[in-house]
Amino acid sequence: MPDSALAGIRVIELAQGVAGPYCGKLLADAGAEVIKVEPPEAGDRSRNLGPFPDDIPDREKSGLYLHLNTNKKSVSLDAGTASGRTILKRLLAKADILIESFPPGHMPGLGLGYDDLKEELSDLIYCSITPFGQTGPYRDYKANSIALMALCGLMYVTGDPDREPLATGGYPADYFAALNAWVAILAALAFREREGGGQYIDVSMLESLGCADEYNTGMYSFMGAIRRRYYSRHLFSYPMDIYACRDGQVVVVPGANGFPTSMALLVEQPELETHMLFTNFWMRAIQSQEFDALIQPWLDAHDAEDILTRAQELRLPFGPVLGPKTLLANAHLAERGFFQEIAHPEAGKLTHCGLPFLMSETPLETGPSPTLGQHNEEVLSEAMGYGREELIILRERGII
Amino acid sequence: MPDLPLAGIRVLDLGQVYAGPTCARVLCDLGAEVIRVEGINRMDTIRNLFLADNDGSDDYWNRGSYYVFRNAGKQSVVLEFTDSRGVELFSRLVPQVDIVVENFTPRVMKNLGLDYESLRRLRPDVIVISMSGYGQNGPWRDYAAYGTGLEAVSGTCSLTGYRDGPPTRTGISFTDPMSGLMGAGAVLLALQYRRRTGKGQFIDLSQHEAAIPLIGHALMDFVMNNREQPRRGNRDLVAAPQGCYRCRGEDNWLVISVADDNQWRRLAEAVGHPEWAEDERFADILSRHGHHDQLDALIEAWTREQDHIEAMHLLQRAGITAAAVLNGKEVLLDPHLRERGAFDLVDVPGAGKRPVPRVLGARFSRFEAKARGPAPKLGEHNREVLQGLLDLSNEEVTRLEEEGVIGMEPVLMYPLPIARQMVVQPLFSFKQMGALLDIEPDYKEQLGLEG
Numbered sequence: 001m002p003d004s005a006l007a008g009i010r011v012i013e014l015a016q017g018v019a020g021p022y023c024g025k026l027l028a029d030a031g032a033e034v035i036k037v038e039p040p041e042a043g044d045r046s047r048n049l050g051p052f053p054d055d056i057p058d059r060e061k062s063g064l065y066l067h068l069n070t071n072k073k074s075v076s077l078d079a080g081t082a083s084g085r086t087i088l089k090r091l092l093a094k095a096d097i098l099i100e101s102f103p104p105g106h107m108p109g110l111g112l113g114y115d116d117l118k119e120e121l122s123d124l125i126y127c128s129i130t131p132f133g134q135t136g137p138y139r140d141y142k143a144n145s146i147a148l149m150a151l152c153g154l155m156y157v158t159g160d161p162d163r164e165p166l167a168t169g170g171y172p173a174d175y176f177a178a179l180n181a182w183v184a185i186l187a188a189l190a191f192r193e194r195e196g197g198g199q200y201i202d203v204s205m206l207e208s209l210g211c212a213d214e215y216n217t218g219m220y221s222f223m224g225a226i227r228r229r230y231y232s233r234h235l236f237s238y239p240m241d242i243y244a245c246r247d248g249q250v251v252v253v254p255g256a257n258g259f260p261t262s263m264a265l266l267v268e269q270p271e272l273e274t275h276m277l278f279t280n281f282w283m284r285a286i287q288s289q290e291f292d293a294l295i296q297p298w299l300d301a302h303d304a305e306d307i308l309t310r311a312q313e314l315r316l317p318f319g320p321v322l323g324p325k326t327l328l329a330n331a332h333l334a335e336r337g338f339f340q341e342i343a344h345p346e347a348g349k350l351t352h353c354g355l356p357f358l359m360s361e362t363p364l365e366t367g368p369s370p371t372l373g374q375h376n377e378e379v380l381s382e383a384m385g386y387g388r389e390e391l392i393i394l395r396e397r398g399i400i
Numbered sequence: 401m402p403d404l405p406l407a408g409i410r411v412l413d414l415g416q417v418y419a420g421p422t423c424a425r426v427l428c429d430l431g432a433e434v435i436r437v438e439g440i441n442r443m444d445t446i447r448n449l450f451l452a453d454n455d456g457s458d459d460y461w462n463r464g465s466y467y468v469f470r471n472a473g474k475q476s477v478v479l480e481f482t483d484s485r486g487v488e489l490f491s492r493l494v495p496q497v498d499i500v501v502e503n504f505t506p507r508v509m510k511n512l513g514l515d516y517e518s519l520r521r522l523r524p525d526v527i528v529i530s531m532s533g534y535g536q537n538g539p540w541r542d543y544a545a546y547g548t549g550l551e552a553v554s555g556t557c558s559l560t561g562y563r564d565g566p567p568t569r570t571g572i573s574f575t576d577p578m579s580g581l582m583g584a585g586a587v588l589l590a591l592q593y594r595r596r597t598g599k600g601q602f603i604d605l606s607q608h609e610a611a612i613p614l615i616g617h618a619l620m621d622f623v624m625n626n627r628e629q630p631r632r633g634n635r636d637l638v639a640a641p642q643g644c645y646r647c648r649g650e651d652n653w654l655v656i657s658v659a660d661d662n663q664w665r666r667l668a669e670a671v672g673h674p675e676w677a678e679d680e681r682f683a684d685i686l687s688r689h690g691h692h693d694q695l696d697a698l699i700e701a702w703t704r705e706q707d708h709i710e711a712m713h714l715l716q717r718a719g720i721t722a723a724a725v726l727n728g729k730e731v732l733l734d735p736h737l738r739e740r741g742a743f744d745l746v747d748v749p750g751a752g753k754r755p756v757p758r759v760l761g762a763r764f765s766r767f768e769a770k771a772r773g774p775a776p777k778l779g780e781h782n783r784e785v786l787q788g789l790l791d792l793s794n795e796e797v798t799r800l801e802e803e804g805v806i807g808m809e810p811v812l813m814y815p816l817p818i819a820r821q822m823v824v825q826p827l828f829s830f831k832q833m834g835a836l837l838d839i840e841p842d843y844k845e846q847l848g849l850e851g
Contacts, residue, residue, distance in 0.1 A: 003593065005590065005592050030589050049617075049638075050617075050621070051617060051620055051624055051625060052624070053624045054624075054625065055625070063616075063617055063621060063624055064620070066620065067613075067616035067617060067619075068616070114765075133763065135739065135740065136736040136737075136739045136740045137735055137736050138716075138736040142716065142719065142721040143721055143723065144636075144639070144721055146634060146636070146644075146657060146723075147657060149655075150644070150653075150655040150723040150725040150726065151723045151724065151725075151726055151731075151734070152731065153728055153730075154570060154571065154572060155644070155725050156571075156725050156726060156727045158560075158568070158569075158570050159562070159568070159571075161834045162834075164634070164643075164645075164646065164653060165644055165725045166560065166561070166562065166633065166634065166644075167633075167655075168556065168559075168560050168570045168574070169557075169558075169559025169560040169561075169615075169631065170556060170559050170615055172556075172570075172574075175578070175613070175614050176577075176581075176761070179578065179582060179585065180760055180761040180762050181762065182585050183426060183581055183584050183585045183588065184760060184762035184764065184769075186585055186589065186592065187405045187406075187430050187769070188405070188764065189588075189592060190406060190430075190592065190595075191405035191764075191766065191767065194403065194405060195403070195766075197766075199766040200764075201762050201763070201764055201765075202762065202763040203761060204740065205761070206737075207740060207758065207761035208762075209761070210742055210758070210761060211577055211581070211757065211758065211759050211761055212574070212577040213572070213731070213757045214469075214572040214573055214576070214577070215449070215450050215466055215572075216572075216727070216728035216731065217728045217731050217732050217743075217757060218450050218465030218468075218469060218728075219465070219728055220732060220840075220843055220847075221728075221732060221754050221843070221847060222450050222453070222463075222465035222748075222751075223450060223451075223452075223453065223465075223825070223827065223843075224839055224840040224842075224843030224844075225825075225827050225830070225831075225836050225840075226727050226728055226729050226837040226838050226839075226840070227727070227728055227836060228651065228835055228837050230833070232568055232569040232570060232571040233571075234548060234573075235825075235830060235835055236450075236825065240546070240548045240549075242552055242557065242566065242567055242568065242569060244566070249552075249566060249567060251548075251549040251552045251553070253548055255544060255546060256445050281822075282822075282826045282829075286826060286830075286833060316544065317533070317543070317544035317546045317549055318549065319545065319550060319552055319553040320552070320553055321552040321553075321557060321558070321567050322552070322553055322555050322558065323555055323558030323567075323628055324555065324619045324621065325622055325628055327554075327555050327612065327619065328619065328622060328623070332534060332538040332539050332540040333538070335537065335539060336535055336537060336606070336609070338609055350620070350623055350624070351619075352620075353612055353613045354609065354612075356582055356605070356609055357582060357583075357586045357603055357604065357605040357606070357609070357610060358535075358603070358604040358605075359589065359590065359601055359602075359603050359604075360601045360602040360603075360604075361601035362589065362593050362601065
């Protein structure tokens with residue numbers, strides 16, 4: 001049986017929504033024991049967000065929750081009560097990592113801030129994920145993914161030049177924060193093995209998105225130029241965008257070596273090889289409409305799959321424009337075994353998004369998301385030593 | 401301050417352009433010694449992009465912001481991979497390193513005789529991460545890919561776009577920084593395992609797959625309900641109103657998102673229109689969704705008279721999610737990011753210090769993960785690395801230089817005088833066509849940079 005990378009590491013996840021849970025999932029799928037502590041009545045707030053089968057809300061069937069919490073254990077616990085906090089502290093005493101995503105000041109208010117715990121739990125790696133971090137003038141500001149896309153500079157360069165800036169769909173700020181928190185936690189684990197002791201990690205979702213700044217600040221700090229959105233294009237390598245074709249769309253990316261020859265061959269007009277807009281790339285970017293007029297008729301006469309195959313034969317890095325349906329039916333992903341069917345006690349068998357990378361010695365492995373409080377007994381009695389009667393009292397009092 | 405977590409770990413970074421170099425830069429910021437390896441005939445094309453002061457003279461390839469952002473703190477060795485002696489030098493470096501990072505299509509490393517099995521023979525506990533566009537197997541494994549295109553292949557573009565429009569790209573190479581971070585985390589997992597067992601391993605990261613989980617909720621919707629989610633522009637399924645509203649000045653915008661009835665009441669009061677909260681068209685969350693266009697018109701009538709940044713502070717003080725849409729300059733000058741230290745000042749050869757964004761959005765209490773130095777000049781560390789790690793003599797290195805196996809001058813696709821013209825961006829044309837807001841000659845002064 002293959003080993004796992006994080007065998008023996010225990011994580012307490014006191015985070016809700018997307019960012020903290022995706023970070024926890026990445027740790028869980030690598031073999032850490034992730035104990036998700038959820039409020040006893042409602043659970044993680046993502047349990048109330050869809051999609052749900054047939055749009056019928058059910059906290060055990062939220063597609064978002066099921067996607068983000070695979071392989072974890074769930075303990076339902078009211079950290080707002082003194083008894084709940086006592087249990088939580090005992091859980092933390094046996095843990096290596098805590099992930100929390102409350103607003104700054106909330107955990108210290110409960111007596112569970114890093115400074116409250118660090119002496120007793122000196123090996124604990126304590127990771128806080130917040131929109132703006134724990135310091136700075138915006139620390140108490142509210143934000144969601146679109147607000148953070150706006151402030152990090154990416155929204156300003158996305159969309160059409162004559163329309164409003166456009167947010168990227170889904171929850172990109174949350175996912176970038178999750179990846180940053182995950183890398184940071186693994187770095188702190190490496191540090192603990194070298195130097196001993198845990199530490200505090202302050203993850204800012206805004207700065208996590210800022211890591212995706214390709215050249216917006218660079219255009220100003222190196223050249224004094226303020227970049228605007230221009231159909232979300234890169235001008236230094238035109239074209240590089242989504243184009244319409246006969247049966248939908250296709251990503252036209254000729255890449256570093258596509259011009260002039262390969263692109264002229266692709267559109268079956270070899271004479272274009274000497275055309276000024278094929279030989280001069282700045283001219284091509286500036287006169288983009290004239291250039292598009294040269295290739296659009298050919299694109300309009302061909303289907304995406306045909307275009308993609310021909311382009312890749314010429315080593316042009318074109319790509320298809322895929323969505324949920326076409327991804328789930330994609331033959332390449334199927335051969336890679338990307339999507340996985342996971343059986344859940346309440347939601348049944350569902351195809352889940354796969355693992356983001358493959359490891360030869362310590363393959364990531366995933367399992368079902370937990371139902372709310374599914375592991376109360378296992379975690380509290382087996383791992384923490386609470387007796388049967390104590391558990392009854394805690395349940396009666398609504399603490400678990 | 402104690403050592404960094406990866407002190408003593410050595411990385412060979414064969415990464416090109418964005419994803420691979422980002423992975424290696426994260427490892428570098430965490431303390432690893434990263435040796436970046438480029439081919440004399442295959443200089444990384446990002447060295448041509450966004451040069452300091454748009455100046456293509458001298459060794460311009462060491463002054464590009466795109467290059468500096470991804471490679472600050474690393475060392476540079478330049479080998480000729482089409483010469484078997486170049487490949488041999490690389491092979492001799494492998495026993496001295498812990499990690500090899502590359503993001504070619506799978507056939508490149510195989511053709512060089514440098515695939516994982518070969519590298520493992522040279523160093524049994526080596527960790528190799530391959531970060532190709534589509535992974536190491538499957539029908540698309542040899543497909544070429546750029547991060548710019550992979551965003552659409554991964555599904556994110558299917559959710560991005562104006563409500564009446566087609567799938568749309570984000571204005572950056574979206575999957576590259578994501579894969580870079582993902583790759584760095586995967587390497588940290590492999591290091592954790594190696595510390596425990598002494599074993600290395602191979603990591604197959606498909607940049608395509610690494611980004612698919614971002615649309616996990618939409619995939620689940622299809623699995624559960626056989627339905628694809630619409631593009632919502634800047635609107636939200638739940639919060640209303642939510643949108644991006646025009647403010648005073650040229651191309652200034654404010655994002656506002658109202659989660660519930662209380663916030664709606666507070667917004668109406670904050671903008672001096674308490675009567676909005678009484679209007680039954682907007683009284684509850686469902687009616688606000690039903691009359692979203694009318695709401696947008698009312699809100700924009702107010703924002704048009706406001707400064708986008710001041711309006712953000714006004715609404716945030718009232719407890720409402722509001723965010724100015726910042727451009728690159730405003731991000732650099734943002735007081736919050738400045739106080740948080742989101743940029744490190746890095747020396748650029750011949751161009752002075754420039755702010756370089758952090759590659760990790762995390763702050764650690766016991767060490768600081770930041771750019772550890774300038775980005776290396778092409779081949780700057782040839783001698784240091786080959787003499788230091790391979791015990792080559794001064795004469796041997798000189799002979800390799802003379803024979804073109806190593807070098808510090810790139811062999812370019814075009815004659816040098818033409819290449820110099822090509823790397824200068826036609827900024828004024830870009831401004832004319834509306835792709836730039838402005839070009840400010842005094843930008844260094846505005847940023848408080850020397851000279």
